[in-house]
Amino acid sequence: MKRLAVLIMLGMGAAGLLFALQHRFGSVPPMGVMLDPGDGLYRTARQARYPDRVTLRIDALEDSVTIVRDERGVPHIFAENDLDAVAALGYMAARDRLFQLDFVTRVAAGRLSAALGPSMLDTDRYLLRTGMEMGARRTWQRIRENDGIEKRIVEAYVAGVNARLERLAPQELPLEFRLLGYAPDPYTPMDVMRLLQYMTFNLTYDTDSPAYAALRQAMTGRAFRRLYPRD
Structure with missing residues (x-):
């Protein structure tokens, strides 16, 4: 009986694994395709x-x-x-x-x-x-x-x-x-x-230039130059 139970569990596990490998879960593609x-x-x-x-x-x-x-x-x-x-x-x-x-x-x-x-x-x-x-x-x-x-x-x-x-x-x-x-x-x-x-x-x-311009207006010149040095 124990062997039969083990075989049944192994079979169910294998079936579950095969199902998981062939189906997509959310944004995760089916891994069976890759393997x-x-x-x-x-x-x-x-x-x-x-x-x-x-x-x-x-x-x-x-x-x-x-x-x-x-x-x-x-x-x-x-x-x-x-x-x-x-x-x-x-x-x-x-x-x-x-x-x-x-x-x-x-x-x-x-x-x-x-x-x-x-x-x-x-x-x-x-x-x-x-x-x-x-x-x-x-x-x-x-x-x-x-x-x-x-x-x-x-x-x-x-x-x-x-x-x-x-x-x-x-x-x-x-x-x-x-x-x-x-x-x-x-x-x-x-x-x-x-x-x-x-x-x-x-x-x-380029979406960065407007952001840099806004930062420069909001920060002191010294702080801005420290974050974005020219040299």
Whole structure:
């Protein structure tokens, strides 16, 4: 009887552990995805091994493109024409940084809640008020109206990103997607514009200057210089 009771307890414990590993608890993602020996961290580690030299053949290319990685893993693209080089760049960006491409465009578009849940709604409202989405739409509208080389460059980059997406099975997506439980949408020219808007916002927007000005008014000159010395 004791052995039976122990076996029952062990079985219940194992069932509880399996349940916990496969379900999200609050903001904590299901840990079973990470620990899965086939599709978890081990697969991610295997995918991090790059061949030193590959010949890329995708529908977005007019000719074959050779990609050589140096000792630091940085890809160097050798193409017969500029648009093929741009398409290969999009492919490699998706190969190496797919989650970052998706996440940054969601930030600029104010669409984090679509992937991360309603807790991000206030953040999305703030991001929409920054004007990044509006700026992206206006920029792409002008590029389309001009119908010049800029439009063809953007379309080549998008084609390269989507060529990589089309080759990925769900279990081959970067670990971040599987932990958060969503898949990336097909890449669009608007996503390129959003990426550029985010870079502009991130590199130029500054909320510190007004705070420093208010501090300087509230503090004596000596106290302010002690906190923020110029030398």
